[in-house]
Amino acid sequence: MTKFSFIQSAKMSLIVIKPGILDTVQDNGRYGYQHLGINPGGTMDRFSAQAVNFLVGNSSDEAVIEIHFPAAAFLFQQDAIIAVGGADFLPSIDGEAIPLWHPVIINRNSVLQFHGIKKGTQCYLAIKGGLDIPKWLNSFSTHTKACIGGFNGRALQKNDTLPFKPHACYAKFLSGKDFMILPWQADIKWNHFIPERISVLPGHEWSWIKESLQTDFLNNPFTITFSSDRMGYRLSGLPVHTENKTELISSAVSFGTIQLLPDGQLIVLMADHQTTGGYPRIAHVISAHLSQLAQVRPGEKIQFQVTDMATAEQLFCRQKHHLLQLQNACKFRLEEFLNA
Amino acid sequence: MSEQPAYTIFPLGDSALTIDFCNSIDEAINQKVLALFHSLRENPAAGIIEAVPAYSSITIYYDMLLAVRNNQDHKTAFEIMTERMEKRLQDPLSENNLPSQFLRIPVCYHNEFGLDIDELAATNKITAGEVIQIHTSKVYGVYMLGFLPGFSYMGKVDDKIAMPRKTNPRQRVESGSVGIAGYQTGIYPLASPGGWQIIGRTPVKLFDSDNKELTLLKPGDKVQFYSISKNEFNSY
Known part of the structure; x- marks a missing residue:
């Protein structure tokens, strides 16, 4: 594959040489401003985003690029250690396939691109050291509605140049090659892409639905519709309705809240959800299953099951624990490798 | 200072809870909500990420792992945060001097x-x-x-x-x-x-x-x- 030759600037950065459909800079979200109507946003699949950060030795709150398909192509102006994880969009460097969930040293003037959807919807790219861009309200997340945060408050476009924080030169490990896959990887099979059942906790208005419909809700699959986005996943399946016509006064909602709309449609609120809502909250997807749900593609089916608070909390703690182990192991391996 | 109104606490998923004073638009109730909101901002309970006031309810987002820290009796984070909020609600809320422009x-x-x-x-x-x-x-x-x-x-x-x-x-x-x-x-x-x-x-x-x-x-x-x-x- 032809190498792109660009005039080298002193800045270490990556350049978007082909735009994608929706690629944004994100982190774990912007908290503390919901009382002003500013929603947290952040990555859709928090688990994968943190895992790729850990693979390159970053802390969990560094900025990552959340990529959808068709995806952008990135030219690296400077060598870097990167990791790609989450959805499998068949990534390659200079035309040669690279695996997910591995740290990879990429040479300067090499191009990272994506060739198709194998599975999932949200893919994450982390760069060792993180992106060198300003935070807004303590977060790197892009607030596309308010046009602020992330990279210039918007999705990435062609010719955007994203600086990354200065780091050591890794070219010496490459001996002229385009890239090098480091031999350790994150073990993610225990958690991901097995959305057989998404666990939910009953919502405050769960009892508004009569029992036979509650059973239907749990015993039948729902399809994620194509009008789903970062704000919410719309579900189509057996119709759910309520006889209770009490008008709810607006109150706060959360990532994972399943709202029942007046026309019987169900919507799961996702990362870019509004801060408040006034529709019946029939259930809430548990935190530990939000990452799985985020990776379900429009047209694919999911099925819910009810769990209890103790189980939901245990699953989340286990996930956190797993990430912590990954963080420590990656840090150790990477330091060992770089100092060898 | 005035008497506490009745309230209910219910989970909003596994990482937030809502304290609901009634399902209505009422200025007196909203003042209680805002009094609690400002009290929690000045003196946050352990484990709180943020509090979001609404018309007649306030939602507390909490960090599950921080909430259960030093918890010996195997209570859930939700139970612990509920207790902390109930305790907070035992004290009368001051509605005087709430910021207002x-x-x-x-x-x-x-x-x-x-x-x-x-x-x-x-x-x-x-x-x-x-x-x-x-x-x-x-x-x-x-x-x-x-x-x-x-x-x-x-x-x-x-x-x-x-x-x-x-x-x-x-x-x-x-x-x-x-x-x-x-x-x-x-x-x-x-x-x-x-x-x-x-x-x-x-x-x-x-x-x-x-x-x-x-x-x-x-x-x-x-x-x-x-x-x-x-x-x-x-x-x-």
């Missing part, structure tokens, strides 16, 4: 901006002039912010200008648009799809990401609108 906000009610003012007037069997007179005659309380950065839910408007949301929401409502939904009135801080009945537009900026205050209005503020002409709007 009074703002006069200019609105141009010209039907070029107030897209629904004629229809709202006709539905309520009054004139557009009367809609303006009634809308500007009252001081409204800001009950809560939500929906969009800086979107304030204010009320209550007079019976004579109340009107339900549009059955078919607009794809785009311009930034600064002043609307009515039921007995609520509010201002769109950003252009957005929306279903409120639009009666005018303000030239004032409601949300500014560069300003430290971020939003012009805060929960608990008082607002009175005043009418300006199209010329005044354009030269504002």
Whole structure:
């Protein structure tokens, strides 16, 4: 594959040489401003985003690029250690396939691109050291509605140049090659892409639905519709309705809240959800299953099951624990490798 | 200081809980909510990420792992946070000295901006002039912010200008648009799809990401609108 030759600037950065459909800079979200109507946003699949950060030795709150398909192509102006994880969009460097969930040293003037959807919807790219861009309200997340945060408050476009924080030169490990896959990887099979059942906790208005419909809700699959986005996943399946016509006064909602709309449609609120809502909250997807749900593609089916608070909390703690182990192991391996 | 109203606490998923004082728009209840909100901001309970006040409820987002720290008796984070909130609610909440600013906000009610003012007037069997007179005659309380950065839910408007949301929401409502939904009135801080009945537009900026205050209005503020002409709007 032809190498792109660009005039080298002193800045270490990556350049978007082909735009994608929706690629944004994100982190774990912007908290503390919901009382002003500013929603947290952040990555859709928090688990994968943190895992790729850990693979390159970053802390969990560094900025990552959340990529959808068709995806952008990135030219690296400077060598870097990167990791790609989450959805499998068949990534390659200079035309040669690279695996997910591995740290990879990429040479300067090499191009990272994506060739198709194998599975999932949200893919994450982390760069060792993180992106060198300003935070807004303590977060790197892009607030596309308010046009602020992330990279210039918007999705990435062609010719955007994203600086990354200065780091050591890794070219010496490459001996002229385009890239090098480091031999350790994150073990993610225990958690991901097995959305057989998404666990939910009953919502405050769960009892508004009569029992036979509650059973239907749990015993039948729902399809994620194509009008789903970062704000919410719309579900189509057996119709759910309520006889209770009490008008709810607006109150706060959360990532994972399943709202029942007046026309019987169900919507799961996702990362870019509004801060408040006034529709019946029939259930809430548990935190530990939000990452799985985020990776379900429009047209694919999911099925819910009810769990209890103790189980939901245990699953989340286990996930956190797993990430912590990954963080420590990656840090150790990477330091060992770089100092060898 | 006054007596605590009855409340219920319920989980909002596994990482937030809502304290609900009643399902209604009531200024006295909203004052309790805001008193609790400010008390939690000044003196946050352990494990809290943030508190979000609404009309008659407040939602507490918490960090599950921080909440259960030093927990010996295998309680869930939800149980622990519920206890912390119940304990907090045993003390009387001071509604005195809650932060509140009074703002006069200019609105141009010209039907070029107030897209629904004629229809709202006709539905309520009054004139557009009367809609303006009634809308500007009252001081409204800001009950809560939500929906969009800086979107304030204010009320209550007079019976004579109340009107339900549009059955078919607009794809785009311009930034600064002043609307009515039921007995609520509010201002769109950003252009957005929306279903409120639009009666005018303000030239004032409601949300500014560069300003430290971020939003012009805060929960608990008082607002009175005043009418300006199209010329005044354009030269504002």
